Amino acid sequence: MTWFEILLRSASCDEEDGDLLSLQSSLDRESILAILQLLGDLLSVGTDRRIRYMISKGGSEALLWTLVDTARTASPDYVILLPLFRLLAKVGLRDKKFGQKALELEALDVTLILARKNLCHSQNLLHCLWALRVFASSVTTGAMLGINGAMELVLKVITPHTQKHTQVIRTAAEVLAALLKSKSNSRRAVNRSYVPHLLRLHQDWHNHDTANSFIPIRRALLLCLKHIAKLRSGREAFLAAQGMEILFSIIQNCLDDQSLEPVISIVLQILRQCYPKSPLPLLTTSSAYSFPVPGIITSEAPRVLTEEDYEDDGEEEEDKDSDSEDVKEEDDDLETDVNKLSSKPGLDRPEEELMQYKAMCLELSCSFEELESKPGDDLNSDETEYTNHHHIPTAASPKGLFLNKDQISGGQEKEVPVQTSLLSRVKMGRSSIHLTSKRGPGMNSYRNVHSNDPGIGSSGSDVSDVQASFLEDGWDMDAISCPRISASFSNSTKTRETAEFIDQLLQTHLKPMVFHDPYLYMAKARRTRSVADFTMMAFPDFWGHCPPLSAQPMLQRKCGVQRIKILEDVRRLIQPSDIINKVVFSLDEPWPLQDTASDCLQFFSVFESGNLRKAIQVREFEYDLLVNADVNSTQHQQWFYFKVSGMRAAVPYRFNIINCEKPNSQFNYGMQLTLYSVKEALLGRPTWVRTGYDICYYKNHYLQRTAGTGAASGKCYYTLTFAVTFPHAEDACYLAYHYPYTYSALMTHLDILEKSVNRKQVYFRQEVLCQTLGGNSCPLVTITAMPESDSADHLEQFRQRPYQVITARVHPGESNASWVMKGTLEFLVSSDPVARLLRENFIFKIIPMLNPDGVINGNHRCSLRGEDLNRQWLSPSAHLQPTIYHAKGLLHYLGSIGRRPTVFCDFHGHSQKKNVFLYGCSIKETLWQAEATVGTSNLLEDVSYRTLPKILDKLAPAFTMSSCSFLVEKSRASTARVVVWREMGVSRSYTMESSYCGCNQGPYQGLQFGTGELEEMGAMFCLGLLVLELKSGSCSHQLLTRAAALLNAEEESLDFYLQRCSSCSSNSSTASELDDEPPCLEEIEYGTDSSSDQEGSFSELDRQIQECAFHKDEGEEEEEGTGQGRKAIP
């Protein structure tokens, strides 16, 4: 039996009949020393596993007991105690319950007593401190140590700067930091004025430690302050002691010093934590727009924000100290009720109500003569006005605004420039992926994009001509850059002049743009109803957008960009001399705030999808911006879209959007915002581009209120900050969260699509699903192929085609969904042979915008009732959520006539992830993931829900299977995806999410999405539907033959793809698991202990102990004097 086993046996007394006490006492001094020596050797070479084994066998208790036993004698034996302390520290680090065990075995007291006795004996003291350090890592034990005077004891040891006993001082400071994790200790520290004392100590060490030899001491002192600052009273004490100023000036001089990183990061956390909380600079957080809608109890007058609301910021701290438990699992949200997962509730409405949807499925009953003669439907009633306009472009327009009908869908021979065969692009991507040189900070990204892109602005010579004409004409940029909706139709002379002027501009400068027409846009915008009665149009929506030929790379995040910004924020507080703080734009104060004479930027957002509530000039070239809450709501600020003008050239302007709500953003991972320059458009480059640098997104010091009560919720807002250097002086530019896509743009697009189709081949019907609360029409589009003939057989084939239902843009801020939808629609009516096959085999029912009102009014998430429409699918109401009610009604109707869709998909945008991916629904995967106890073996589930995403993974460059999920969460029970799956039994019911940012896999890896990539995804989705059908058992022989002919005619790439596709069902994608983003380089939050804060890691303490053990034979010599040399603390 080894000594080790003897010791272990002695500890696990309950297993042995021997009694712990007697066995321990029976060991003589020599035996104990021998055991300690042996254990020390064993554990110093062993792995953690060996130590954990020892802990599991009661090793901690045995050591603690030995400590108590040895220390309680009149003259404690340090020959035993020192190696014992080292072992205790080493083992204690790995034993989560060590503090508790020490408390129970009364080891705390004896250690404190020993420490007091050894204040002048540094080596002994150091050993005691190590033990205390380990005890204090349990917060409850730390609190007990505090009660027993541990803080006073260690604070006595921490002196101002000295060269002596620095290891002791360091460990004492670390013990204090550990003790201060307990809130009761922190409270005691505040009451005893530790804060100014700690600040002085830190300052002293900082000033004298010019060689940076004592960074751990400085860091530990800062950690003490950081823990105290978690208390409100601690922050107050910190501010009263000029803590902000002291730490701010300290950090100024060392930002560039890499070796000081451990200090800098803590200083920043303290500064952020102590920055006084304040309300947003708004009178009320309720949306600037309110709209009387049914079912909203008119609440009391919107509550006005006052300073008092923030006096008590809802102190987050509870009084009791407790060791944090493990965070609860996300899986809690998974639905584990098999009945809820599999039952199909009955209709949510009387069956007879479904009959109204028969009229929306005319294709099932109508005879084709009727359809031919039908002159368009009521959506186009503004057509007359529009067609009377002398500028109406026709298919034969000399400027070639449109591709003519033959090009788009008629003559299959012609190659349509925008629609080269989709098959040839499978998984290759449209981007020519020449990664242009990485942009450096401060460079004009706008220019850069174009200068590297020969496809745009190729007419180099006349560019300068136009440039010159800008200067000569002195055009009224205001009138051009935000045209009045009524311009072309008004009778007043002033607007008529503008109208003529815009006509002139369009004639001279408009590039032919496929599927867009400014005049039609204007006509549509006039009919669009907005809460604020918009009278202006945003130039980019009106004029149109041509996607750049290649996608832009993601922005490389500069290290330290966030800390520089945070220090700027702190400087505002403590050195406010250069702060202007002038409101230059506000929706709440509609009088003209902007004196155009002044040098500041001008802002505007009162147009469709516009969202900017307030702009405040902070410094000469810096603006704080606030975005508007969703209509009839106080929250959801994330989307922005506004015009800015009056800029100087080559000046970096900084913008801070200070009331964002989401806790993280792709803006921290390479995403840029989008910019459209009016001058660039007039120069022939009408393009939204990604722009902005020094971008980051972080938690700020503005406090949120809880909805309803008005009490401060303790939650903060987030700041999105970015710098922009505009391409031209005196330009008007539009900045947006993502490429805007308005309701008027959709209505324009649908009309142009309808006109573009070859009616002999393409059945395209546009009708009104319902009216929205805001009085707008929600369009429903039906696309299929005309029957081959009116023979009974052909009509029968026509009517038996399966349905596919696609919806989008229920969340208005997700404009990427509309671009994907645009791609889907254009592809489906195109002459691409794949599109033709699709039309001939399916009937597509498409609702391209489920939330027109939200889109129009610049909402991010909600309807006019301030509610998320994608949480209303369980029981929508006809007059509260009409678009959801009728979309669901139409699906119910299709089900009731035995025609439920093969696939249902709702297009969305995702703000936290990259790539494009699907969410689907699976009972088995959900139960399995939740580790539900219900037996899943006898549950039958068709796994066909996985086929489409697997196909898309192979086909679409932007798509990745690895982000797809098929879990059913309780919190998603009322979304389209889950309701259509559960109530209508559509097993392939999906949400398709597209990143706002771009891809981190596939051909587009490292690139941000342009509109072209998003549109391509929309087309690829359709191709996926075709392949899905080919792989299904029900696929008709005729389709198989035709598809084979088509696919075989294509390049080898296609064969390759088909092979891959046939083998792909065996296993999931080969793409590496692309999970969520890695932790951000700089913390977005500062409230919680951040990952960079290595207090929790004990390897450093381990190292010290190890070092000491090695040197111990060279002497306990370091026998120090009595400490008279120590300075008194000033």
Ligand SMILES: [Zn+2]
């Ligand atoms: Zn969404």
